[in-house]
Amino acid sequence: MTNFSVSEENYIKSIYHLQQDTHTVNTNSLAVEMNTKPASVTDMLKKLKQKKILQYEKYKGFRLNENGKKIALTVVRKHRLWEFFLANNLGFEWDKVHAIAEELEHISSQELIQKLDNYLGNPSFDPHGDPIPDKHGNIPHLKQRCLAIAPINKTLIVSSVTNQTAEMLDMLKHYKIKIGSSLKIIRHFTFDGSMEIRLLKNAACVISDPVAKNVFVHYD
Amino acid sequence: MTNFSVSEENYIKSIYHLQQDTHTVNTNSLAVEMNTKPASVTDMLKKLKQKKILQYEKYKGFRLNENGKKIALTVVRKHRLWEFFLANNLGFEWDKVHAIAEELEHISSQELIQKLDNYLGNPSFDPHGDPIPDKHGNIPHLKQRCLAIAPINKTLIVSSVTNQTAEMLDMLKHYKIKIGSSLKIIRHFTFDGSMEIRLLKNAACVISDPVAKNVFVHYD
């Protein structure tokens, strides 16, 4: 496990996230994800292959090998621990933490991240409800279910949010939906797939199907 | 106040520190300080001059102008706040914080550093006793005096340490001398300039002149 540049780490992390969905990642989607040009992606792919981090055959797509995944997980771990710190200790709103963690995740000290982890109380989930890998790369798993298909009239706990754009988070803030919020589904509307919900100690409200599709919950 | 790269920020900070002593800084000393080659320094000087941060005439030395000093102070502020966090909150020893803060000082968010400052309780001094500039660049000043020439038999408070190498800090740790320690000078030895001191609740001990020259104290 050599040393990786900021740029390499960003590529590795993005590939990791993309290959969760698409089993084999292609050049264009990575270019979109990284806000760069396909030619630049190809250059980096060659480098990562040479560093024995990546399975890659020209024109055939690519994915991280075990070494690559390990590196990705350390970056993800750092990202989410810093996000937790920013939200929980410094009081940042959850839609502001990502951009800053994007820089902090590249600080290299192992000892720092271990001490930070302990200082924060070894949290398992970041402010968006995403799991924080432990120092061995193990990811805590929470069986969660999309709010759109969750059972009616049962107490549900919001566990994560897929779409983490500022627009989405602004919307959730309006409804006072946060990670950890308790809510019940009162009824569905078949007309547009919207649903009426009630948050603990709040009046009932109606959320649209696109919103419900982005919210994940767990229950006992 | 444009945006500066990590490398530029490091140069700016080093120039700032050097020009505290030598009123006009020269290429070679900056090269030594930055662990680089004089030719690289010259290249950077041209760039910083062009960015209107630096007073610089070929072959005649250089120094930061007011704009440059302002930028230097924001970097110093970030560096020392992070050092405080690392020592005070995460429990790092004071000889481990510098290297990590050298990376953290380049995180760009203004809001982050302001929230961190508040979270830490707006500290005035870092773990080495160096003053932390406030958000306007004002530096808290503590009239301190070198231990080597401090008055005998008076209660002295250790306020800072000039030489912050691991070797020096290792030595101070052995004597249990920390920032904030109370001590009295018992006597001087003219033979080698060493002195006998006694730390609060400790046996007396003898420290060498080079050690005493690096420790600064204040008293009422």
Add this chain to the structure above:
DNA sequence: AATTATTTTTAGATTTGTCTAAAATATATT
């Protein structure tokens, strides 16, 4: 199967930050 469109890679250029070796300037010594 041939043609068209899309995706991916290559070739060559650019910017940033660094380096070595040589040239220019300034300083010190005889």
Add this chain to the structure above:
DNA sequence: AATATATTTTAGACAAATCTAAAAATAATT
């Protein structure tokens, strides 16, 4: 003042990360 030494700058090269434009490979459509 002339010469030697030290310091600083320039010239030219290189690695990393990016880009544009063109070429090559793959996929989709007639």
